Amino acid sequence: MVDTSQSHPTACLALADGTVFYGRGFGATGDTVAELCFNTAMTGYQEIMTDPSYAGQIVTFTFPHIGNTGVNADDDETADPVAEGMVVKWDPTEPSSWRSTQTLGDWLARRGRIAIGGVDTRRLTRAIRQQGAPHVALSHDPTGNFDIGALVEKARGFAGLEGVDLAKGVTCAQSYRWDEMRWAWPDGYPRQSQPKYKVVAVDYGAKRNILRCLASAGCDVTVLPATATAQDILAHKPDGVFLSNGPGDPAATGKYAVPMIRGVLDADLPVFGICLGHQMLALALGGRTVKMNHGHHGANHPVKDMETGKVEITSMNHGFAVDSQSLPNGVVETHVSLFDGSNCGIRMKDKPVFSVQHHPEASPGPQDSFYLFERFAASMGAT
Numbered sequence: 001m002v003d004t005s006q007s008h009p010t011a012c013l014a015l016a017d018g019t020v021f022y023g024r025g026f027g028a029t030g031d032t033v034a035e036l037c038f039n040t041a042m043t044g045y046q047e048i049m050t051d052p053s054y055a056g057q058i059v060t061f062t063f064p065h066i067g068n069t070g071v072n073a074d075d076d077e078t079a080d081p082v083a084e085g086m087v088v089k090w091d092p093t094e095p096s097s098w099r100s101t102q103t104l105g106d107w108l109a110r111r112g113r114i115a116i117g118g119v120d121t122r123r124l125t126r127a128i129r130q131q132g133a134p135h136v137a138l139s140h141d142p143t144g145n146f147d148i149g150a151l152v153e154k155a156r157g158f159a160g161l162e163g164v165d166l167a168k169g170v171t172c173a174q175s176y177r178w179d180e181m182r183w184a185w186p187d188g189y190p191r192q193s194q195p196k197y198k199v200v201a202v203d204y205g206a207k208r209n210i211l212r213c214l215a216s217a218g219c220d221v222t223v224l225p226a227t228a229t230a231q232d233i234l235a236h237k238p239d240g241v242f243l244s245n246g247p248g249d250p251a252a253t254g255k256y257a258v259p260m261i262r263g264v265l266d267a268d269l270p271v272f273g274i275c276l277g278h279q280m281l282a283l284a285l286g287g288r289t290v291k292m293n294h295g296h297h298g299a300n301h302p303v304k305d306m307e308t309g310k311v312e313i314t315s316m317n318h319g320f321a322v323d324s325q326s327l328p329n330g331v332v333e334t335h336v337s338l339f340d341g342s343n344c345g346i347r348m349k350d351k352p353v354f355s356v357q358h359h360p361e362a363s364p365g366p367q368d369s370f371y372l373f374e375r376f377a378a379s380m381g382a383t
């Protein structure tokens with residue numbers, strides 16, 4: 001099926017099943033292949049594009065007005081965008097925000113990321129829901145000469161994310177200290193000068209706002225690369241260990257992360273994990289992860305805390321999930337998605353070890369779940 005509604009298209013998106021969407025390109029020129037997902041957040045496109053967990057993925061934004069607040073130096077979640085590209089309904093308008101320093105198109109172009117505007121994102125989102133996250137090729141060529149057959153072939157040739165470890169490509173090369181706290185008016189990001197707990201954060205593609213939330217909860221944070229061993233971590237004599245978010249398949253990344261996590265568990269330290277960190281903690285405890293149909297990507301996902309009965313509105317970004325049926329004795333399911341009942345949190349019965357699938361650091365999204373950082377800090381205070 002071909003959407004011919006666009007006259008003079010300068011970009012096109014080809015799905016592996018042969019469906020083609022035409023539109024107007026912005027950002028970098030060229031082409032790229034990836035898995036396609038959709039994100040329903042109304043704000044935070046800059047944070048979404050720079051979330052390292054989107055490596056290997058192109059993001060369709062269901063909210064139609066994207067780009068109209070420009071971009072700024074403060075809102076990056078990592079140094080460069082790591083989502084492969086973006087698909088939007090309307091071409092971005094001239095930015096209107098006192099915080100904006102650049103247009104979205106220029107920012108994407110400088111970072112080699114391709115975007116397409118003018119796409120029927122409702123139809124595309126329906127296709128993603130029906131087929132499961134499709135493999136796609138996205139091309140931006142101002143001449144408008146597209147070899148559709150070749151693009152569909154490229155999309156078909158994309159190997160997908162299952163079995164793929166992408167964390168090694170987005171982790172830090174060397175360890176570093178982190179003391180920046182959450183953004184606050186009027187000074188921006190204050191520094192943590194009186195930390196109470198020493199935390200090692202293992203970086204599988206950590207979002208900056210997670211590190212800020214740890215600092216705001218009273219942690220002195222040392223970030224270590226994804227391949228750090230339990231010995232490397234314990235050498236820092238931490239009060240607790242944090243397992244970050246990250247891209248790719250937890251089963252693949254877990255090949256080296258799981259032995260490390262088991263070593264840390266043997267040392268009886270408090271452990272807290274988010275998203276990929278949650279999934280790999282579940283694997284280390286004997287659970288299983290599965291690929292979802294189209295995942296959860298948004299900033300309004302209701303999650304129920306099974307222990308208090310309270311519902312949190314959360315930020316989400318995941319395409320794999322922990323199979324709650326696979327959790328062994330001694331591990332409790334603490335949080336559940338109210339959209340589809342999938343697992344959103346676990347804890348060990350007898351140790352201060354817990355993790356969540358959603359994003360308590362938000363960025364973008366609601367901050368209902370920030371208490372989890374405080375819970376981690378309290379568990380370090382109690383040991």
Ligand SMILES: NC(=O)CC[C@H](N)C(=O)O
Nearest residue numbers: 053245246275276319320
């Ligand atoms: N945000 C994340 O950490 C994502 C985890 C994992 N890559 C997934 O897609 O499920």
